[in-house]
Amino acid sequence: MTRTTPDEVGVIACVGAGVIGGGWAAYFLAHGYRVRAWDPAPDAEQRLRHLVDAAWPALTELGLAEGADLANLSVHRDLAEALRGAQFVQESAPEDLELKRRLLAGIDDLCAPEVVISSSTSGYPMTDLQTLCPHPERTVVGHPFNPPYLIPLVEVVGGKQTSADTVAWAAAFFTVAGKSVITLDAEVPGFIANRLQEALWREALHMIEAGEATVEQIDRSITDGPGLRWPVQGPMLTFHLAGGHGGMAHMLDHFGPSLLSPWTRLAAPELTPELRDAVVAGCVAEAGGRSIDDLVAERDRGVIALLRALGRA
Numbered sequence: 255m256t257r258t259t260p261d262e263v264g265v266i267a268c269v270g271a272g273v274i275g276g277g278w279a280a281y282f283l284a285h286g287y288r289v290r291a292w293d294p295a296p297d298a299e300q301r302l303r304h305l306v307d308a309a310w311p312a313l314t315e316l317g318l319a320e321g322a323d324l325a326n327l328s329v330h331r332d333l334a335e336a337l338r339g340a341q342f343v344q345e346s347a348p349e350d351l352e353l354k355r356r357l358l359a360g361i362d363d364l365c366a367p368e369v370v371i372s373s374s375t376s377g378y379p380m381t382d383l384q385t386l387c388p389h390p391e392r393t394v395v396g397h398p399f400n401p402p403y404l405i406p407l408v409e410v411v412g413g414k415q416t417s418a419d420t421v422a423w424a425a426a427f428f429t430v431a432g433k434s435v436i437t438l439d440a441e442v443p444g445f446i447a448n449r450l451q452e453a454l455w456r457e458a459l460h461m462i463e464a465g466e467a468t469v470e471q472i473d474r475s476i477t478d479g480p481g482l483r484w485p486v487q488g489p490m491l492t493f494h495l496a497g498g499h500g501g502m503a504h505m506l507d508h509f510g511p512s513l514l515s516p517w518t519r520l521a522a523p524e525l526t527p528e529l530r531d532a533v534v535a536g537c538v539a540e541a542g543g544r545s546i547d548d549l550v551a552e553r554d555r556g557v558i559a560l561l562r563a564l565g566r567a
C-alpha cells in the first residue's frame with residue numbers, strides 16, 4: 255500500500271495521553287488534524303480534555319488552522335479502535351522500556367502497514383524499542399519538548415531497523431505540521447537537547463545537595479541570566495560573542511583550560527530521599543501558592559511573547 259504523503263495526513267492517533275500525549279493532541283487539533291486518542295487510565299479522557307482545554311487559549315492566540323476544532327478529538331476505549339483510519343501515530347506512553355516495546359509491537363500489529371509510528375521517548379534509542387515490532391522499518395523517534403503545543407523542536411531519529419524513507423517521511427511530516435525538526439544521523443544517547451538539559455540539571459542537583467544554591471537561586475540564575483540569550487542564539491554562538499572580536503577562538507583559548515575545574519562534576523548525584531525532598535520543597539516554595547495550572551498559563555504567555563518578539567510566531 256502507498257504511504258500517505260506528509261501533506262495529505264489528516265488523521266493522527268495519539269497513544270498515551272498524559273502531559274506529552276495531551277500536548278501533542280492539542281497541537282495537532284489546533285493545526286487542523288483529527289485526533290484519535292487512547293490511554294488505558296480510567297480518568298484519561300477527563301485529564302486529556304482538561305489539558306487540551308488549558309492549551310487552547312495559547313493555541314488560539316497563536317492562530318488556529320482552518321478547520322481546527324476541539325470536536326475533532328475523539329477518545330477511544332480500545333487501542334485498535336483509536337488506530338482505525340490513522341495516517342500517523344504518535345506514541346507517548348510512560349518512559350518504560352518493556353512497556354514501550356510491547357506497546358509499539360501492538361500498535362505495529364494493528365496499524366495499516368504503511369503508517370509511520372513515532373515515539374515521544376526522551377531517551378531510549380529506537381533500536382532498543384523496535385525489537386518486538388513486526389514492521390520495525392516504519393518506527394521512528396519523534397522527540398518533542400514540553401509543552402509540545404508551544405515548543406517548536408522535534409528531534410527525529412531512526413533505529414537500526416528503521417528505513418531511511420521512514421526517517422525522511424517523519425521529518426517532512428513534522429515540518430509540514432509546523433515543527434522545527436532536527437534529524438539525527440546517528441542514535442546519540444539522550445539525543446541532542448536532553449544531553450544538554452540534563453547536564454545543567456545534574457549540576458543543579460549537585461549544588462542543592464551540597465547546600466551551595468537554593469532551587470530559587472538556580473532558576474533565577476538562568477531566567478535572569480544565560481536563559482535570556484538562548485532563545486536568540488544558542489550556547490555556541492553565545493560563547494562566540496563572549497570571546498569579543500576574537501570570537502570562539504579566543505573563548506576556547508582563554509577559558510578552555512577552566513573546563514577541567516573541579517566545579518564540573520560529571521557523575522550524577524545520588525537521588526537520596528533528602529535531596530528529592532529538598533528539591534520538591536524548593537519548587538513548592540518558589541511556586542509561592544501558584545498552582546500547576548497557574549504556572550502552565552504563565553509559561554505559555556511567556557513563550558508566546560518570546561516567539562512573537564523573535565518573529566517566530
Ligand SMILES: NC(=O)c1ccc[n+]([C@@H]2O[C@H](COP(=O)([O-])OP(=O)(O)OC[C@H]3O[C@@H](n4cnc5c(N)ncnc54)[C@H](O)[C@@H]3O)[C@@H](O)[C@H]2O)c1
Binds near residue numbers: 271274348357399400
Ligand atoms: N514530560 C516531558 O517533559 C517529556 C518531554 C519529552 C518527551 N517525553 C516522553 O513522553 C512520554 C510520555 O511522558 P509524559 O511526561 O507525558 O508522561 P505522563 O505520565 O504524563 O503520561 C503517560 C501517559 O501514558 C499512559 N499510559 C500508561 N500505560 C500505558 C500504555 N500501556 N499504553 C499507552 N498509554 C499508557 C498513562 O495513563 C499516562 O496518561 C515518555 O516517553 C517521556 O519520556 C516527556
